[in-house]
Amino acid sequence: MRTDVAVRRYRVWYAVLLRLYPRPFHERFGEGMEQTFHDLCRERREAKRGLLGFALWIVFETSIGIIRENTSRMTQMSKTVLRVALVALGLLMVPLVASQVVEGWNWGVGGFVFTYVLFFGTGLAFALIARKMNAWTYKAGVGLALVAGFAMGWANMVHMSESENHSYLAYLGVLAVGGVGAWLARLEAGGLAGVLFAMAAMLVVVGVIVGSPDVPPLVVRNRLIGHVVFVGMFASAGLLFRQGSR
Amino acid sequence: MKNKDSALAPLTPAVLHILLALSTEERHGYGIMKQVAADSEGKVKMGPGTLYGSVGRMLEAGLIEESDKRVDPEMDDERRIYYKITGEGQAALGAEVARYRGVVALAEGRLSYEN
Numbered sequence: 066m067r068t069d070v071a072v073r074r075y076r077v078w079y080a081v082l083l084r085l086y087p088r089p090f091h092e093r094f095g096e097g098m099e100q101t102f103h104d105l106c107r108e109r110r111e112a113k114r115g116l117l118g119f120a121l122w123i124v125f126e127t128s129i130g131i132i133r134e135n136t137s138r139m140t141q142m143s144k145t146v147l148r149v150a151l152v153a154l155g156l157l158m159v160p161l162v163a164s165q166v167v168e169g170w171n172w173g174v175g176g177f178v179f180t181y182v183l184f185f186g187t188g189l190a191f192a193l194i195a196r197k198m199n200a201w202t203y204k205a206g207v208g209l210a211l212v213a214g215f216a217m218g219w220a221n222m223v224h225m226s227e228s229e230n231h232s233y234l235a236y237l238g239v240l241a242v243g244g245v246g247a248w249l250a251r252l253e254a255g256g257l258a259g260v261l262f263a264m265a266a267m268l269v270v271v272g273v274i275v276g277s278p279d280v281p282p283l284v285v286r287n288r289l290i291g292h293v294v295f296v297g298m299f300a301s302a303g304l305l306f307r308q309g310s311r
Numbered sequence: 312m313k314n315k316d317s318a319l320a321p322l323t324p325a326v327l328h329i330l331l332a333l334s335t336e337e338r339h340g341y342g343i344m345k346q347v348a349a350d351s352e353g354k355v356k357m358g359p360g361t362l363y364g365s366v367g368r369m370l371e372a373g374l375i376e377e378s379d380k381r382v383d384p385e386m387d388d389e390r391r392i393y394y395k396i397t398g399e400g401q402a403a404l405g406a407e408v409a410r411y412r413g414v415v416a417l418a419e420g421r422l423s424y425e426n
Binding site for chain 2: 097100104122126129
């Protein structure tokens with residue numbers, strides 16, 4: 066009876082130790098490991114052999130496993146970060162080369178750093194979100210939504226730097242809705258579909274609000290084309306997510 | 312991610328013992344440990360850290376797969392996940408045994424030559 070209490074207590078402590086595994090590993094194997102530990106302790110108890118030394122050996126052996134799994138996970142993460150950093154650097158070459166050959170392209174160091182951070186942030190967001198799911202529709206949806214968000218944010222910032230019109234801030238509101246919505250949807254495909262459709266609808270509303278009658282026809286046409294493209298991209302990403310949720 | 316070459320790659324001792332334990336029937340974690348101990352006459356002692364670390368990698372490589380979660384009638388009433396060997400796992404085990412046969416044949420040939 067006393068040993069039963071000890072086995073149960075050791076199992077509780079072992080369950081606490083297992084929480085040090087990376088979360089996906091713990092969710093998949095934690096229960097099985099706990100059961101196996103319990104079975105091993107019970108076997109020892111039935112053989113009337115000491116438990117403490119055995120439990121300590123298992124704790125030591127499991128701790129090595131915890132270090133190995135965490136190290137392996139960190140290595141995969143480091144590889145992903147390095148790959149994204151290199152791709153972002155490759156993409157940065159485009160404006161870097163363009164600034165040398167295109168007349169009037171005078172970015173300062175800050176501009177290039179800002180652009181690199183944008184490329185890197187978008188790429189890393191894609192790599193981390195897309196690996197949550199294997200479905201190509203989910204990955205394509207994430208890619209399309211990020212490209213649309215990146216391009217819209219970029220175009221908007223350029224406009225804001227050249228104009229005193231603060232109504233452009235409303236476009237950043239569309240992106241904020243996307244960010245908060247993705248967080249609330251916990252990146253689940255079904256929820257993300259709704260978020261992307263909401264962003265597309267909000268963009269239409271913002272387009273109507275920001276539109277002004279004293280703007281030259283050419284600007285109106287360009288703005289309309291821009292809106293149609295971005296609404297189409299957000300809606301298409303929403304459709305991809307909806308497909309991925311089935 | 313499944314590795315198509317996994318069936319041809321040499322296996323670690325832990326993976327070899329787990330595949331051998333699963334070659335006859337589906338087993339849960341504790342069942343695998345008991346079978347490994349029986350197969351090796353108690354010489355191989357595998358803890359849960361080694362077992363489930365290997366199981367994770369073997370699932371990823373497609374060598375084994377999870378079976379039903381069910382109660383083991385010989386144990387308590389807790390439901391346990393059972394693991395079973397796949398076709399790829401059997402191929403990997405066969406390839407490893409063939410490698411061992413080759414090594415044994417080579418060693419025997421050399422030893423008889425020296426004698």
